[in-house]
Amino acid sequence: MIDFIKDHFWSILIIANYALAISAIVTVLLKNINPTKTVSYIIILALFPFFGLIIYYLFGQQYRKTKIFNRKHIINSNIIQSASKSMKMEGKDLRKINEKLDDKIKLVKLLRASERSPLTVRNEVDILFNGEVKFERLLTDLNNATKHIHIEYYIIKDDTIGTKVLDVLCEKARNGVEVKMSYDDVGSKLTSKMKQRLNESGVEHFPFMPVLFSSLTGKSNYRNHRKIAVIDGEIGYVGGINISDNYVNNESSTLYWRDTHLRIYGEAVKVLQFHFLTTWDFVTEASIEIKDSYFPETICEKDVAIQIAASGPDTDWANIMEAILTAINNAEHYIYITTPYFIPNDQVVTAMQIAAKIGVDVKLIVPKNSDSWIAQHATNSFLEPLMEAGVQIYRYSKGFVHAKTMVVDEVFSTIGTCNFDNRSFNINFEINALMYDIEQSKLLKAKFLEDLEDSEIINLEDWIKRPRFDKLKESFSRLWAPML
Template sequence: MWLAFFLSIYILVAFSIIISILMNGARPSKSLAWLLAIFTIPVGGMLLYLLLGRNRRKNKLLKLKERALFNLPQPTFPQKATFDGQYQKLMNLVYHNSHFPPVENNKLTLLKDGKTTFKSIFEALENANHRIHLLYYIFEEGELANKLLLLFERKINEGVQVRMIYDGIGSFSLSKSYLNKLRDIGVEVYPFLPFKFGRFLSSLNYRNHRKIIVVDGVVAFTGGINISDKYLKGDLELGIWHDMHLRLDGVAAGHLDYVFAMDWYLVCKRTVKPLGVGLKKASENLNNDKLVQIVSGGPDDDFPSLEQAYFTIINKANSYIYITNPYVIPGRAILQALETAAIGGVDVRIMVSGNTDNKIVNWSVRSYFESMLKAGIKIYLFPDGFLHSKIIVSDDAIATIGTANLDDRSFEQNYEVNAIVYDSLFAKLLRKDFLKDAKESKLITYEEYLDRSLTEKLKEGLGKIFSPLL
């Protein structure tokens, strides 16, 4: 009797999942893979689908962004730039996806590695007059966290508001003791989709991977660097983590503040009004001449905005496109764009870390090397520590820096944010930095890669199978 009951429940659930896949599947190949998993792996296949496979972009299970936009005050965007020039298509694309136009009056400071980045961050935080907003995927306890705690207490006593969001899984190690200390001194702090058994299957796979700090609505930071001592001291396995961050003084900082405000509403259902004083101050600084556009994306959006932005930048490249990213696991569209550009004569170069923080991810990354090398793409392995930067620079004209990796997880499942900079001097600075790191890195040749061992080929084959889930 009990066996028949459980069998009936199993068949009912399986049938419901199959209907969902047929109606909402993102890609035929992926839908077929999930159908095979459900039919061949009893129970396990269904659990994996519920955890990793649902098309949230289609279903909008929580409709998070729609609710946030409805309840937040609509932002004002001073100094709106004209959508023209060679990147007009990209500007329009980002504006329609993320609602942020390209804006002038921004001063940019490129921050390489942890020491330089945190020096600039703490300097900006010390000068806060009204409020401090922080949003991090990884916020780990240590010297940096303790230093922030003391600074927050001092600034709150001066009348500065401090709000903080941390990802519920990425910052899972954050202790209740530290969080209580933050709340005791007056920091408003909330987790993003924390681990809860009741919604475990619906939320575990969707993380907020953004790294944002905004001070008074006029100074902001974003990039690849999390709050972790490993950016200063390294770790035992990988050594120093190398990364790139960006400081924005100006109007674009207010756009990052709006991204924070949307996420703030998602975690606590409360609104944060834009700081007009900060935006006015920024727009009046005529020495800030950089044109910047913020692109944000998440699984609630109608389209994968970061993937479409990367795709467009690659397709627009005429002379060169240099990419630095630790997780280059491209989907079919991005891979075809890269290979098409290289075969068509564009100098396409990709730099990844020679060391890895995850073996299966590393196998997945390397599983695409043979095809890309055959197309003429140059691939470099950075040898020192762990390379974590997320940068694209092209044609001495455009660059993007932010939190999004070149993989399906960043495009389809994570909440991400990047800054696109339309500026020749900034692009040349990043190109120069790339070429400097390339001289220290190992260039892989196609012939050399063909000679890798059978074991390595099998590992890469296994990694490619799992790449859509990583």
Template sequence: MIYLHWAILAIYSLTVVAAMVTVLMDRRQPAKTMAWVMVLLFLPLFGIVLYFFFGQNTRKEKLVSQRSLDQLTKRSMLEFAAQRNLKIPEDCAALVRLFANQSMALPFKDNQVDIYTDGYAFFLSLIKTLGAARHHIHLESYIFEDDSLGNLLADILIDKAREGVEVRVIYDDVGCWRVKNRFYDRMRAGGVKVCSFMPVKFPAFTGKVNYRNHRKICVVDGKIGFIGGMNVALRYLRGRRHRPWRDTHMKLEGGLVYALQRAFLIDWYFVDRTLITSRVYYPELNPAIDNDCLGQIVTSSPIQPWPDIMQGYVRILLEAKHYVYIETPYFLPTEPILFAMRTAAVAGIDVRLMIPMHCDAKLVEWASKSYVAEVIEAGVKVFFYDKGFNHSKLLVSDDFICSCGSTNVDFRSFENNFEANAFFYSREMACKMKQIFLDDQANCLSIEEVRKLFHTPFLQRLWESVIRLLSPLL
């Protein structure tokens, strides 16, 4: 027995050493490297479990081959090249190039956008659009709940599949961990093609749990698309725990639907290994949509070389001339975002941050407070939304640039999750987003009231600082 004890200890020690070497060779930020080394050294067993679940770096892995990516991109590039009189304003040219060079996020003009700020308006529009589908429905959601709303949408998808419409659904395996397989099996039996994203099953139950598909995308017939922050769940209609949910979602028509289609088809290839490039998924656009609404669909993921959306946020903050307004349900910013926010605020830019008064995850709420105190000290105006839970993820700057999608201002969204945001370079769109922010601000606590919340006892501040160490995992 004594030899078995030493054998187990030796195997464990070698595993820890191997993990530490891997962390060092990943060349992460020194603070992150030191944090993981300390966890592995001083948390026996628990530390190695944490590393296998949350510490492995997949950013360098090529999970989609470049050849397949080129094939999936070719069709949208042809449609991009067909655009007439495409002009990129000088004010946003560098940002547009950043996204285009890093992940082929091509800019498209001639877009019509409807913005929804409540679940009733969004889901009524989605149901109407799904009902009118004639060729295909592509739906991707982090959460697809087995509730009355989820079952209603499932029934619609099954009916459309029986009519001969191609229906493809992607759901995240961890986001839907409470949903029984029979819910998706019913859709499959009805002719719907359903795939889970990175299913977490033994014995492969390791780093997959850390890299989730948080995107919310829908494309119908290649002509209409939806993107934003709302999952398929009844809470967006009736709230949760007697608290209404506020969120922002968009319906797109025009060139950006091509980019949204490309994003979905890349994800479909990722989960199903089926390469879909036919012209029928990129139909001719409505010639009646002729405007200067310029936009990009920007995706980010841990397998891309760079954190595209985070880099875009940093650039917008550092190049702002007048203001930057941000809404996010979770505020656990990465160091570049924290630096950019503080730098902009100290430079006299009107930086406003809106977060919920009460979060749906207590650990996140505690960890967030120390970051909030930092940005307040730099001059950022923080607003706590107090009319329910604000799950909205939007940014608007200088009455010209705005963004909305699935990305939270936290480590998980910027570094670990598969996310998708629409970026617009349009005065009309920016002013609409700005008004949404100002309308939400009317339901927030004042700056003075927020400041009073941070006069807390020493032990509470210490606890919040300790929980902050877990920010990359929350």
């Protein structure tokens, strides 16, 4: 028997590969997912032995359907139920929102169907442009914390800015402030020395879904891309800026980094707190004590209406993508989108094309030079049909644009972690703040128009004449679009 296996080792491996591949293909077919994605997986499984199986097990599993992210303990908490009730709008608040939104009320109704996305009214916000502005405010708020600090980030590095943040966390923990920190195990880099410092200072910290060579399955794909900071339950941060030197523009920067973040004071912070606690419940794998102090009553005189939309394997629906689609479909005057990764699904492409064709001013800013070769070429493959429909596309050339924003008709705007790609829409954990406020929309619109001055518009006629080899690279990269 052993001799037979030795003599036919590779044949046995090939047979085993295709037996598993056939099983995977049947599974993909039965899921009835997007046909393009289905065909992509079938081609890879059929034509690339072994490699195809690796790709499938890394990217093909649907955790939203398998419900491995259990949130029942958190959702059923009496304290959270009480906090949710306290956010219910009074009649005068609802009338005020109706006046602001006019016929954009459909967007609110979409997310209000989810108990996790209540519409909050009593909020004060500051839009923070670029990392150097965000970290100045964040460090001040962290230093002023008296009760608790909750941090959840895709990228936390113990480089210069990261060490400044971590130093404050350690100091606060030593002084009796509760500090909890969750970081994605793929995106973050913390040295053993820093982890030891955190432990000795009393900072509770856990990696999100650790990836080990012995357990490399779909866990390397479903990453926590959220960026949340909650301070004393009153101040919250959400947006595109991770904790790393890459996001700060100073004299030592080699690349200008254009990004956007949001600081919130008010009721919407309770929703950010909820999402942090659900993640914390998952990463610690233990019951968490939910305290009343996590959800304090805040006195806020401002009335910026905000919904916090989260999506990922822990949500039943692709909430952020649905919100974006609804906003695009309801636009009457303009849609201005900034994203570092633009690899959209058919629904988003069609919605943008229809909006442009009926006269809506649709503009898109993407990086001129991406940090991913395959993502940049995949993005390029989507641009021509959009421009043919009248969408104006600009490539940011001052540096790298990482902001993830959209503003529509000076009524609706969103800032968050979600890119315009399949990974953000359907695979990773993402979170966005949806704002219904004229003043904030005008600020984002003004910044968008300012960014256009540092961008190059793509001319359709010139774009069509680009080298055939470039088109081939784009077509090849687009084959991977459902998995990027």
